[in-house]
Amino acid sequence: MLGGDQEPGNYYVGVDVGTGSVRAALVDQRGILLAFADQPINQWEPQFNHHEQSSEDIWAACCVVTKQVVQGIDVNQIRGLGFDATCSLVVLDKQFRPLPVNHEGDAHRNIIMWLDHRAVSQVRRINETKHSVLQCVGGVMSVEMQAPKLLWLKENLRETCWDKAGHFFDLPDFLSWKATGVTARSLCSLVCKWTYSAEKGWDDSFWKMIGLEDFVADNYNKIGNQVLPPGASLGNGLTPEAAKDLGLPAGIAVAASLIDAHAGGLGVIGADVRGYGLACEGQPVTSRLAVICGTSSCHMGISKDPIFVPGVWGPYFSAMVPGFWLNEGGQSVTGKLIDHMVQGHAAFPELQAKATARCQSVYAYLNSHLDLIKKAQPVGFLTVDLHVWPDFHGNRSPLADLTLKGMVTGLKLSQDLDDLAILYLATVQAIAFGTRLIIEAMEAGGHSISTLFLCGGLSKNPLFVQMHADITGMPVVLSQEVESVLVGAAILGACASGDFASVQIVVKFEEMQRTHETRNQFQDAVKENSVERQRGRNTK
Numbered sequence: 001m002l003g004g005d006q007e008p009g010n011y012y013v014g015v016d017v018g019t020g021s022v023r024a025a026l027v028d029q030r031g032i033l034l035a036f037a038d039q040p041i042n043q044w045e046p047q048f049n050h051h052e053q054s055s056e057d058i059w060a061a062c063c064v065v066t067k068q069v070v071q072g073i074d075v076n077q078i079r080g081l082g083f084d085a086t087c088s089l090v091v092l093d094k095q096f097r098p099l100p101v102n103h104e105g106d107a108h109r110n111i112i113m114w115l116d117h118r119a120v121s122q123v124r125r126i127n128e129t130k131h132s133v134l135q136c137v138g139g140v141m142s143v144e145m146q147a148p149k150l151l152w153l154k155e156n157l158r159e160t161c162w163d164k165a166g167h168f169f170d171l172p173d174f175l176s177w178k179a180t181g182v183t184a185r186s187l188c189s190l191v192c193k194w195t196y197s198a199e200k201g202w203d204d205s206f207w208k209m210i211g212l213e214d215f216v217a218d219n220y221n222k223i224g225n226q227v228l229p230p231g232a233s234l235g236n237g238l239t240p241e242a243a244k245d246l247g248l249p250a251g252i253a254v255a256a257s258l259i260d261a262h263a264g265g266l267g268v269i270g271a272d273v274r275g276y277g278l279a280c281e282g283q284p285v286t287s288r289l290a291v292i293c294g295t296s297s298c299h300m301g302i303s304k305d306p307i308f309v310p311g312v313w314g315p316y317f318s319a320m321v322p323g324f325w326l327n328e329g330g331q332s333v334t335g336k337l338i339d340h341m342v343q344g345h346a347a348f349p350e351l352q353a354k355a356t357a358r359c360q361s362v363y364a365y366l367n368s369h370l371d372l373i374k375k376a377q378p379v380g381f382l383t384v385d386l387h388v389w390p391d392f393h394g395n396r397s398p399l400a401d402l403t404l405k406g407m408v409t410g411l412k413l414s415q416d417l418d419d420l421a422i423l424y425l426a427t428v429q430a431i432a433f434g435t436r437l438i439i440e441a442m443e444a445g446g447h448s449i450s451t452l453f454l455c456g457g458l459s460k461n462p463l464f465v466q467m468h469a470d471i472t473g474m475p476v477v478l479s480q481e482v483e484s485v486l487v488g489a490a491i492l493g494a495c496a497s498g499d500f501a502s503v504q505i506v507v508k509f510e511e512m513q514r515t516h517e518t519r520n521q522f523q524d525a526v527k528e529n530s531v532e533r534q535r536g537r538n539t540k
């Protein structure tokens with residue numbers, strides 16, 4: 001076992017702040033998840049395309065779930081703590097107090113969430129500059145990144161927010177600051193969402209060109225001028241105040257953080273797949289694509305040399321696995337889109353009642369209903385007359401066009417449970433086709449991908465997984481530990497503790513995890529059908 005010099009019973013805590021909830025896990029030195037807790041967090045949408053959260057609300061939820069997962073153990077055996085979170089923008093004043101990011105002046109809502117699309121005008125102007133930093137985000141900056149949102153705050157909330165601001169954090173970095181009092185930022189967040197270069201640092205000309213010369217004058221104090229690799233140990237570790245909040249011992253190692261998709265990628269991409277006859281067995285890790293699918297989906301592909309893929313974020317150096325370049329494709333709404341389509345359908349109340357009666361989730365019920373109504377052919381053929389274009393919140397990758405909208409064709413007058421189930425299936429398939437489009441763009445750029453490694457909430461939906469296998473034509477690997485994002489966060493804590501020399505070595509934690517593969521039934525079905533037809537011909 002790697003890192004054999006650890007004492008038995010070393011524990012690490014991972015905290016994952018997703019869009020809808022905060023999760024924590026207790027993980028041992030074998031990478032086995034021993035305890036899990038989750039806590040919902042609030043989201044506000046004060047107007048269309050404005051999505052806000054509260055850093056105080058999120059920290060309070062972190063404290064609840066962390067205390068829960070360490071119940072019953074000797075907390076002195078906890079060696080490290082790691083955070084991952086969505087790439088949302090946190091705004092604090094010079095005394096680290098929350099500032100409002102809204103016209104109502106509500107300082108409790110001091111976070112502009114990752115999926116917020118308020119800064120449309122700002123990102124258009126940024127992209128019109130054609131500045132060279134845009135070559136590190138696939139050529140087009142997303143409205144979901146931090147520069148457009150910062151520019152929006154300066155142009156729209158000058159007095160109530162911008163002039164009073166002392167610190168702008170990516171949410172993962174806010175959490176590590178809250179835990180240690182250290183304002184150092186993670187290389188992951190700054191490189192992926194702020195245009196920071198691992199080799200050259202900040203580019204003064206970019207910030208001056210887009211009208212945020214304030215940061216240059218201030219020597220980047222407000223957005224970070226001390227940058228550490230993910231997994232580096234921060235300051236003197238957990239402060240006594242944060243230790244009390246979290247129910248952990250003061251002084252334990254706290255790691256420089258990761259964005260949630262990157263933690264998920266770290267948690268699955270190194271899995272040991274020997275013995276399953278998979279195409280990626282014995283292949284380099286660069287043949288693997290990690291897809292972290294929750295509210296959104298993020299497609300994480302790594303390479304030894306930088307690969308530029310138009311419309312796909314990156315190339316980013318060492319932003320997920322040290323020593324590798326990263327390209328990140330994405331679909332801004334996937335789980336959120338499926339929830340939207342299902343909950344907005346006329347038959348949803350009937351579905352809810354029937355699922356509740358069976359003590360099932362609505363998705364488990366829908367999946368079984370589809371099996372009930374499918375004919376002789378695989379379930380995927382039920383949507384031959386109904387199709388969905390999934391860009392209800394713009395297209396993140398590979399078209400990188402925030403103005404695109406969603407579309408449904410093939411609707412009838414009926415709105416019964418069968419129609420809802422088939423619309424749900426068509427939405428799942430549309431998302432899988434979006435993944436295929438991203439893979440094709442990445443392969444055109446130079447990637448060579450053979451196998452998908454899925455994690456995140458949607459990886460718990462067998463239909464979602466099967467449609468990805470069928471439509472991409474690739475095997476899908478699910479790790480035995482479904483909470484892979486949390487394993488990724490705990491890996492950070494393990495690295496910061498010094499029990500493991502680097503994140504990369506720790507990635508091999510996964511050798512302890514078994515994996516199982518989902519066969520590509522669609523291709524098998526097509527083959528069987530063609531065999532049937534051939535048999536039919538031969539017997540005629």
Ligand SMILES: Nc1ncnc2c1ncn2[C@@H]1O[C@H](COP(=O)(O)OP(=O)(O)O)[C@@H](O)[C@H]1O
Pocket residue numbers: 017018019020021293294295296334335336338339361363456457458460461
């Ligand atoms: N067991 C499940 N079956 C089907 N869908 C699920 C399941 N668990 C979560 N989801 C879906 O995954 C999405 C949330 O993903 P998750 O990774 O848990 O959260 P976050 O996006 O906050 O990180 C939601 O759209 C939810 O409907």
Ligand SMILES: O=C(CO)[C@H](O)[C@H](O)COP(=O)(O)O
Pocket residue numbers: 018019020085086087088114144259260261293294295296297298328456
């Ligand atoms: O842009 C991101 C990652 O690069 C966001 O953090 C991610 O898309 C949101 O994650 P989730 O869907 O799990 O809430």
